[in-house]
Amino acid sequence: MRIKMVAGNWKMNKNLQEGIALATELKEALQQNAPKCAVVIGTPFIHLASVAQIIKDSPIRLAAENCADKVSGAYTGEVSAEMVRSTGAEYCILGHSERRAYYHEDYDILKEKVLLALQNGLKPIFCIGEVKEEREAGKQNEVVRAQLEGSVFNLNAEEWKNITLAYEPVWAIGTGLTATPAQAQEMHAYIRSLIAEKYGKQAAEDTTILYGGSCNAKNAAELFANPDVDGGLIGGASLKAPDFCTIIAAR
Ligand code: PGA
Numbered sequence: 001m002r003i004k005m006v007a008g009n010w011k012m013n014k015n016l017q018e019g020i021a022l023a024t025e026l027k028e029a030l031q032q033n034a035p036k037c038a039v040v041i042g043t044p045f046i047h048l049a050s051v052a053q054i055i056k057d058s059p060i061r062l063a064a065e066n067c068a069d070k071v072s073g074a075y076t077g078e079v080s081a082e083m084v085r086s087t088g089a090e091y092c093i094l095g096h097s098e099r100r101a102y103y104h105e106d107y108d109i110l111k112e113k114v115l116l117a118l119q120n121g122l123k124p125i126f127c128i129g130e131v132k133e134e135r136e137a138g139k140q141n142e143v144v145r146a147q148l149e150g151s152v153f154n155l156n157a158e159e160w161k162n163i164t165l166a167y168e169p170v171w172a173i174g175t176g177l178t179a180t181p182a183q184a185q186e187m188h189a190y191i192r193s194l195i196a197e198k199y200g201k202q203a204a205e206d207t208t209i210l211y212g213g214s215c216n217a218k219n220a221a222e223l224f225a226n227p228d229v230d231g232g233l234i235g236g237a238s239l240k241a242p243d244f245c246t247i248i249a250a251r
Pocket of ligand 1: 173175212213215233234235237
């Protein structure tokens with residue numbers, strides 16, 4: 001059985017005090033209303049160790065939003081997968097379109113990051129998705145396939161068990177333009193078919209595939225109603241505990 005999940009991606013928002021307040025508010029809200037799905041929050045590096053303490057006796061799990069593509073050493077400003085793991089984080093968001101577009105993370109860099117995350121006991125939440133022009137040209141399937149082949153289909157079957165995917169059409173991220181439930185379902189089913197080709201039907205059935213891109217308290221339920229949409233990766237709406245809790249309750 002695959003895991004249903006709602007994961008937050010705070011991106012570059014909230015200073016340390018604000019992040020601690022948000023994590024505390026979320027934890028208290030979920031004490032009132034126990035989640036029926038896995039709940040993960042992805043925070044900037046600086047929050048990880050503090051937030052890990054706050055959520056330690058709660059159902060909330062912690063993700064970093066990135067990790068280095070190098071093991072350790074003279075890489076000023078970088079944060080390694082081992083360092084991330086040592087904070088108590090269990091997941092690492094990798095391959096986000098903002099990292100690909102603004103920080104030039106290509107297939108090979110992402111392949112390294114995924115391997116280092118896995119080697120250090122972190123579960124990648126690996127993001128894939130096409131830009132607007134690619135969707136308009138009808139190339140979304142080929143883009144997503146290339147992203148998988150370029151950075152994660154090198155993994156063996158054991159390693160694959162630790163992968164969560166997030167389909168995030170870039171044109172839907174932060175734009176208010178959500179994919180329709182039908183568009184999301186169609187792509188998720190296609191992604192699952194690619195996993196089946198590569199790792200077999202059971203592995204495909206067991207892989208959690210999240211939808212991300214302007215998923216919010218209003219539209220989450222209809223997106224999650226699709227058989228291949230196992231949950232969401234939530235940006236903007238994860239910054240307000242009540243909205244995030246509504247999305248969690250929709251799953
Ligand atoms: P959004 O971001 O929910 O603000 O569109 C989603 C994401 O980028 O993970």
